[in-house]
Amino acid sequence: MRSSLWGPQKRYLWFWVFTGPFVVGLAVFAYIPLLWSIALSFFDAHNTVTPTHFVGLSNYASMLTDPAFTSSLATFAAFTLFIVPTTFALSLALALMVNRLRFARAFFRSVFFLPTACSYVVASVIWKMSVFNGVRxxxxxxxxxxxxxxxxxxxxxxxxxxxxxxxxTVRLWLQAGFYMVLFLAGLQRIPRALYEAAAVDGARPGWQVLRHITLPQLRATSVAVVLLLVINAFQAFDEFYNLLSTARGYPPYARPPLVYLYYVALGQGQDLGLGSAGAVVLALIIVAVTVVQARWFGLGRREA
Incomplete structure (x- = not known):
């Protein structure tokens, strides 16, 4: 019994010593609230997280027929269609430029990556008060x-x-550096022999090499970047809330789904059941879009 629990030389013991706190924290602060939110979506939960009145799928029906919620989904589907290719192109361009540098590469990589470490709230305040202030x-x-x-x-x-x-602009500033690092990692994995062979075969440097060598070799990285960008676009909250909300509340335009659900669950009505149903619907949409993208790009498909 002792050998099966702790293993030889107590290796299992040290495994649980280092990973146990993270497993417990993940369960307490992520998995249990997630399961409880799913359970709340089937109850009438006004101003309480321990409801007793079961309503079945009525919360889902109300949310799917709510014009404000469906409008937020449509608005941010359009936002996703714009921000994903824009961020993809910008981060790839930065990665290509930094990768071609012969000196100070680490400096420029750090400069472009540094905004990623900035809080979305802080960046929103800077954009709102210093850059795009509505006064002179x-x-x-x-x-x-x-x-x-x-x-x-x-x-x-x-x-x-x-x-x-x-x-x-604030979203591009915050995210482009992170995806640039992902593309840099992919670029550094491309064998130099491919470029040398292309040069011997007469391939012209620039667009021809980029199209036929660089982009195909970055296929796996590109798929991962697109998936992450789509998920992050639908999970947008911090910058929208801190940029547009005022003392009078949030305006009716540019309202992402999470901001709308925030006001449903924690606003005046505090309908936690309805808000949980909307969160589940949004999560299912993100999962469906991710699965469709993965199948479309052939993620995980074995190369022939």
Whole structure:
């Protein structure tokens, strides 16, 4: 019994000593709340997390027929279709430029990756108060004033929707460095012999080499980056909430699903059952989109 529990020389004991706290923390703060949220979605849970009135699928029916929720899903499907290829292209371009450097490569890699370590809340405050401030003191309006243009209320102007410029730029600044590092790792795994053979065969450096050698060799990395970008797009919350919310609440435009569910579950109504149902629906959508993408890109398919 002792040998099966602790193993020879107590190797199993040290395994559980180092991994046990993380397993317990993951169960307490992730898995148990997740399962409890799924259970709440089948109950009428107003202002309580211990409901007793079972309502079946009525919360799901209410959420799927709620125009505000479906509108948020449609809006952020369009947002995903824009932000995913934009971030993909920017991070790949940065990785290609940094990978070609002959000196100070580590410096530029660190510079571009550094925003990833910044809090989304802090970055949102910087963008809101310093860069895209709606008064004459913001950096963007200062630049406009240099060219004789009038200042713009970036976060409150809906025609045209300038608030998307603020949201997209802060998201690109925060995320591009992380995916650049993933692409850099993929680029460094490409054998130099392939490029040498292409040069011998007469391949011209630039687009021809990128198309026929670099991009095919980055296929696995590209699939992983696209999957992560789509998941992160539908899980957007911090930058939207901190950029657009005011003392009067959140405006009806640019409302991501998680912000809407936040107000449903923790707003005036505090309908935790309805909010949990919406969270489950959103999670299922993310899983479905991820599985479809994985099958489409052939993720995990054995190479012939």
């Amino acid at each position: 003191f913001g950096l963007a309006n200062t630049v406009l004033r240099w060219f004789g243009a009038d200042p713009v209320a970036w976060l409150s102007t809906t025609h045209p929707p300038w608030y998307w410029l603020v949201i997209i």
